[in-house]
Amino acid sequence: MKGKKNALSWFGTIGFSIMGVIYILPILIVLMNSFKKKVFINKEPFLLASAKTFTGIENYITAINKYELLSAVGWTVFITVGSVLVILVCTSMCAWYITRITTRFTKLLYLLCVFSMVVPFQMVMFTLSLVADRTGLRTPWGIIIIYLGFGAGLAVFMFCGFVKSIPLEIEEAAMIDGCTPLRTFFSVVLPIMKPTYISVGILETMWIWNDFLLPYLVLDLNKYKTISIAVQYMKGSYGRVDMGAIMAALILAVIPVIVFYLACQKHIIKGVAAGAVKG
Amino acid sequence: MEKAIKRYMPIFVLPTFCAFILGFIIPFLMGIWLSFCKFTTVTDAKFVGISNYIDALNDTVFRHSFWYTVLFAIISLLVINVLAFALAMALTQKLRGTNIFRTIFFMPNLIGGIVLGYIWQLIFNGILEKYQTALGLNEWYGFWGLIILVSWQQIGYMMIIYIAGLQSIPGDVMEAAQIDGANRWQRLWKVTIPMMMPSITICMFLSVTNGFKLFDQNLSLTAGEPSKMSEMMALNIFNTFYGRTGWEGVGQAKAVLFFILVVLIGVLQLRSTRSKEVQQ
Known part of the structure; x- marks a missing residue:
């Protein structure tokens, strides 16, 4: 009986291994093609590079030099890190306040935040880009404010859910001992909420890093591009499309994501599960 | 205080x-x-009543994109949830290396829609080339391409939610069913699925709204080729705004309709699945 179960388990493991390889095959194919000369990519995408088709890292050099991919990566990192930090600090403070103080204003604000979560971006995209234009927010610094505004809904909602579960007594004790509300928040509430910070931070990071349309419409594209925008520009400018450079760009876009994923895989998977249960 | x-x-x-x-x-x-105005910039907005909405509803391309999107949302909902559920069931069994498999299946989810679209465009065109055709030549190639793409992207995500749900089923319930003589199939339908209803609600809600709001992948994989026939609603709205001068008002009216539709689907769906949830 035990032997049979063991065999079955091995069978399952082997089956999943094959599936796993098939699952990452698309990325491997792109990786393989990124080392081929551009004319051979469309013709024979599934063949390994041969001596005739191999070009080394030339595609990567083109992508970086001609299409300024490194600066796109830099701006994406800047926008993502900046926005996520600002969102975490501002929305958690806001969520704490509107859960602890019940007035008509805070109730309304909470409802509006929940409401904003269901509104599709297409509804506000045109007017949002107008607002950004008028207020001079078309820079990577300005877009952080836009992300705070548009991403506030989900973050406030998730933080509120957690604040409700914190017993009031802890905060009261701190305040009686003479803490100001600010000090109470930063040295008592914030440490308790650490898991929620990680969950929200990961969800927002995944969203902002990969977002295309919002930065595409808001940013001044002559000066700043994110990775998604840079890739779309390489392909979108019809005429001569440099497939080699695109393959290299795709790989350069995927590498940071995979590194980030492998580094904090546990938190990501927990964050997703937690976010979904509350959402 | x-x-x-x-x-x-x-x-x-x-x-x-x-x-x-x-x-x-x-x-x-x-x-x-x-959405009730005619304008090209905001300063020249003139109130025109509901004529934008009439134009939007009379736009045949928009109506086509609506049905295309509905069909897409339904099929992607089924494919993603059935496969994700099956994977979650399999990966909560005692197998060697389940953690590694979870890691692998979840990974595509972190890659951006634009990048995903171009990765798959290379692969689909590479396959279709063998049959002397291409992704941009038939709207249904684009359709099934998108289904494969979003399944690849989202199965891992839904799987994680299902795994969390499966792990929260108390062991004694399953044991009781086993002692009462329920077979595997009965345990799945009478115990596991009812107990999993909260997770199923969330996943179905997420995959339907994701299906309706799909934009990046649509833009990068087919960009609406051939001649706007594989355009989904979000992309159609975008193209109405930025591709046709004088149609900004109609674009905004379409966006309002789209918003109402998304909210409506969300509410209906949550209601119908919530009513099937069991008390725990």
Whole structure:
């Protein structure tokens, strides 16, 4: 009986291994093609590079030099890190306040935040880009404010859910001992909420890093591009499309994501599960 | 204590509140107002009543994109949830290396829609080339391409939610069913699935709304080729705004219709699946 179960388990493991390889095959194919000369990519995408088709890292050099991919990566990192930090600090403070103080204003604000979560971006995209234009927010610094505004809904909602579960007594004790509300928040509430910070931070990071349309419409594209925008520009400018450079760009876009994923895989998977249960 | 906190209102609430007004409330209200106007920039907006909505509903391409999107949402919902559920069931068994498999299946989810679209475009075109055709030549190639793409992207995500759900089923319930003589199939249908209803609700809700709001992948994989036939609603709205001068008002009207549709689907769906949830 035990032997049979063991065999079955091995069978399952082997089956999943094959599936796993098939699952990452698309990325491997792109990786393989990124080392081929551009004319051979469309013709024979599934063949390994041969001596005739191999070009080394030339595609990567083109992508970086001609299409300024490194600066796109830099701006994406800047926008993502900046926005996520600002969102975490501002929305958690806001969520704490509107859960602890019940007035008509805070109730309304909470409802509006929940409401904003269901509104599709297409509804506000045109007017949002107008607002950004008028207020001079078309820079990577300005877009952080836009992300705070548009991403506030989900973050406030998730933080509120957690604040409700914190017993009031802890905060009261701190305040009686003479803490100001600010000090109470930063040295008592914030440490308790650490898991929620990680969950929200990961969800927002995944969203902002990969977002295309919002930065595409808001940013001044002559000066700043994110990775998604840079890739779309390489392909979108019809005429001569440099497939080699695109393959290299795709790989350069995927590498940071995979590194980030492998580094904090546990938190990501927990964050997703937690976010979904509350959402 | 409340009084003390209230004095700090500007520090706690104002930054988020102002950004929220700027980034959501103003664009939203302006969007509703502009859907009743004809304009190219906001300064020349002229009230025209509901004529934008009539134009939007008479637009055959928009109507086509609606049905295309509905079909897409239904099929992607089924494919993603059935496969994700099966994977979650398999990966909660005692197998060697389940953690590695979870890691692998989840990974595509972190890659951006634009990048995903171009990865798969290479692969689909490479396959279709063998049959002397291409992705941009038939709207159904694009359709099934998108189904494969979003399944690849989202199965891992839904799987994680299902795994969390499966692990929260108390072991004694399953044991009781086993002692009462329920076979595997009965345990799945009578115990596991009813107990999993909260997770199923969430996953179905997420995959339907994701299906309706799909934009990046659509833009990068087919960009609506052939001649806007594989355009989904979000992309159609985008193209109405930025591809046709003088049609901005119609674009905004379409966006309002789209918004109402998404909210409606969300509410209906949550209601119908919530009613099937069992008390735990």
